[in-house]
Amino acid sequence: MRTTILTTMKLRLTVTLSMLMLLSTLVYGQLPINESPATVLGPGTFSEGTTLSDQDLDCYDMVTLTATITNTGSVAIEAGSSVTWNLNGSDVTSAGVLGNLPVGVSVFVTHTFSVTEGDTYTALLNGDNVDTNGDEAEQITLDSYSVTGTDFEPTLTCPSDVTINTAPDNVCSAQYTIPVITTAEPGRCSEGTITVTVNGSGALPGQSINLVTGLTNNLVYSVTNDNGTYTCSYTVVVEDDDDPYIVGGSCPSDITNTAIGAGVCTSEASWTNPALDDNCSIASAVVVFSGSPVALPTNIPISSNGGGVTSADFYPGVTTATLVVTDEAGNVFNSCTWTITTPADTEAPVVTCPTDVTGLSCEEAIPAAFNVSNGTDFAALTGASLSDNCDALSDLVVTYTDSGTQTLCAGGTITRT
DSSP states (O other): OOOOOOSSOOOOOOEEEEEEEEEEETTOOOOOOOOOOOOOOOEEEEOOOOOOOOEETTTOOEEEEEEEEEEEESSSSTEEEEEEEEEEEEEEEEEOOOOTTOOOOEEEEEEEEOOTOEEEEEEEEEEESSSOOOOOOOOEEEEOOOOOOOOOOOOBBBOOEEEEEOTTTOOOOEEEEEEOOEEEEOOOSOOOOOEEEEEEEETTTEEEEEEEEEEEEEEEEEEEETEEEEEEEEEEEEOOOOOOOEEOOOOOOOOOOOOOOSSOOOEEEEEEEEEEEOSSSSEEEEEEESSSSSSSSOOOOOOOOBBBBBEEEEEEEEEEEEEEEEEETTEEEEEEEEEEEOOOOEEEEEEEOOOOOOOOOOOOOOOOOOOOOBHHHHSSSTTTEEEESSSOGGBOOOOOOEEEETTTTEEEEEOOO
């Protein structure tokens, strides 16, 4: 019969336990879990200290049970003292023999075993003769805890959302290579295969696919193991950053008109528009006018494909025409410009003089209404008219000279020109 004898303490034995999770070969770099469980303080004395918590470990993990045994007494531990690991009720290989362990010396005792899914393991660290004073002592359990094998779910991490530009070869799409991703913590009992879909259609990691503009492309990665299916997703958007361009012909040359038409203040000019294209589609094409003439033609829309002949009337001066082409993405081509030069107005105004004034009294002055200086007032005189092919009446300047004599009460004629 084994009996625990409590006597004057001559030995002090300290046991420090720890559990270290070791992963199977070439797996995923999981960090070890370290615990610090019970300490035996002396003969017949046991303190729980910090006890190992139960652990859920991934299947096929290798678990190493480690104990640090230190003689903290005043004499060497006597022969026959030992510690043993017990796993699920069965002693495993003796963890270590402590006989004659010198004071202050430590030994490390370990046991390693593998964990399989769904199984639970109870591990005990038992000690024989570790708290006696030379007499046989009953075996005591220094610490215990359990380990359960679990098939963890895999963890997928997708890239962030991506925006790419169209390819530089005038196409309305871009090539995109689907990234190859791995599970950060795969379920090693039933790891599964990673698959990917693009807008609901199957694809392969590493595959190069063609994505068009105008769509938000949804990429979904999936991996399935015995515990279920796990997914992550992100989007890829293709943006058109290419300007429209001229594909046939060239930008019109500068135009010089020879004269404005009779009775009008403009001269017509015509040009052939170049052919246009875009990697995607053109939203609008417009000829825009700028410059210093008194008036400019209204902007003229042309075909989105370009081509055709366009005409407009131009006032004297230099007018700049710019072909502005905008595609559906808002990219603008506006580097095609040319000038239209129209000569100055050389046509004189058309004038009808007012009706002659008669019957003025002796030494009476010419009526003030006839002393006009602008075309509007002149045209208001009885019998008068005035017009010009370019200028408004208010812009015409009227000057005059008088000739002839009028003697004191002798009568006479004054001619105003």
